[in-house]
Amino acid sequence: MLNPRAQLLLKTLVERYIADGQPVGSRTLLQLSGLDLSPASVRNVMAQLEELGFIASPHTSAGRIPTTLGYRYFVDTLMTVSSESGEVLRQQLASQLHPDSPQRLMNTTSQLLSELTRFAGVVVTPKRKNLAIRHIEFLRMSPQRVLLILVATDGSVQNRFLQTDRDYSAAELTEAANFLNQHYAGCTFLVMRARLQQELQQLQSDMTALMSTALAVGEAALAEEEEEVVLSGEGNLLSSSDLGGNLEQMRRLFQVFEQKTVLLQLLDVSQRAQGVQIFIGGESGLLPLDDCSVVASPYEIDGEVVGTLGVIGPTRMAYERVIPIVDVTAKLLSNALSG
Template sequence: MNFNERSELLFKNLMSMYLNDGKPVGSTALAKLPEVGVSSATVRNVMADLERMGLIHSPHTSAGRIPTDLGFRVFVDTILTVQPLNQTVQQNIQQGFQRAQTQDELIGSASNILSSLTGMASLVMLPNKEQEVLRHIDFVRLGERRLLVVLVLNDNDVQNRIIELEEAASESELLEVANYLNKHFVGHSLRDVKDKLVNQMDEIRLNMNQLMRAIMDAADDVIDSKTKAVAPYFISGKTNLLNYQELADTDKLKALFQSFEQHTHMLNLLDKSMQAKGVQVFIGNECGHEIYQNCSIVTTPYDVDGEVVGVLGVVGPSRMHYDHIVPRVDMTAKILSSLLKGNR
């Protein structure tokens, strides 16, 4: 986009005024700014040029102008100056993770931190559960036929599940099954564990009695349920969107919330973000569906030991302060990545 100096100055000031109060900006208001220093007539001429370039438009019958999606895109790509985070904000992010112990708790905390810091809806895509590594498996008798299956994943992520057996199991039988599973499967991803269980079924059938095979099947069911997370991402702060006039329409919000719950539209976007490097800003139609008109989504991947495992970001109005939002999303991802490394 080719700006001359005057066009860029006026466009930058129009964006600043619109981002601050969300109202159409008139040529008279721009002309009154000390840094503009030209007449209202000159401003009107420049505004007409910007409108022809597709960067601004007049909503309804208003005399003022607001940015188009293209205008937001040009602003983000060529004019935006990202503000570095001050130490207080960084400390607030770190403190938000303090009580989290497991991987899921860390990811849930990241979502809460982002919604609080930005005043928008936030989401964090969960890592693929099939890639989680089995560290230990154990069985605890709770009664004659009631059994607690304990999975330890990625060091600190402990999953418990109570199951009912058709007949009572002795401590020695439980220990034998646990020893077998720990010997053959510890250190492997849950996907590999499931594959190996299938491949070794003949050996299991030969070497274990019916009860022990039932215990093995129960463990397999627990592993299977762990790999099938109900929701593919954490989402926090949806009601924050009520605070923005352009999104506060009941039908608009209802459609947005349904999109969050149905996952499909958002997952397509998050998958795209997984392939990109660094912070991505999706504006309006770039978000992949008309539901997100007047919205922007800011995302960035997070990793464990250099391997990208998920994406986090915020959903809000296109009229967001990108210079503040982008570094908050970026820093939260960096801190989450460092904590997940220690949690692995």
């Protein structure tokens, strides 16, 4: 634990460095902190902070900059996030996230995260295999050809043609759809499959084949799209003085964006956690850059965590501003998807 004086000096140093990107000298630190100390005392505290690994001294300057450990201590212990700013942000964003189309909603969310932070916004879409069914319909298209319409709990719609072994009447198709909607609305296909075998025995035997086919085709339809990463604003990082100046560094980062596997692994960790997660520099062991940070949060559908969203930017980011943006956006996306 740092004493209050060391905490104040570290907080002041991190905030100043985030603001202008220049190493902070002891004289500047003394002026900004408002502490009644001698320059020698400030230098002593700076030396202690450097020895503990919270700050470092670039070769080109007598000033100090935060290390990954310093940022971590700042974020966990020293940073204050205004609840008032979160409420203002909520009002600004609430009108922009409309649940008219799940895919459009994911794209809009990613773009909003990017626009608000000027970094890269990322959204991991829900795993379709975890989705439940909200509504099922059958439409007779021709003899032995039926259109299956599936509406999932996230609002997405899948249409698939079924080739049947006989011609079903419109009344029979309505009866089958009503049975499935009455018994299985809100259930995943895993639950449906477990219960269907027993409950189908209550129906006429010639309806069993139709429902079994619908179950198999429907499950494949919802599971066929793999988990997807929606990424916006990668170009913003090129204009970052901390990242854009190193072409090799940017090449490695854009390889991560292109492959997306590492991003999925990183954000999957966030999905299993509560609230906003912050990965600074190389903490995650996944991102190849020490100068890159990720602020992420899970989002839900009807109380169940189904995906993750976040922001990717330089370690020198205004965390107290980015964290509420990610937190509020995750809550609003959850509300839009659950509505």
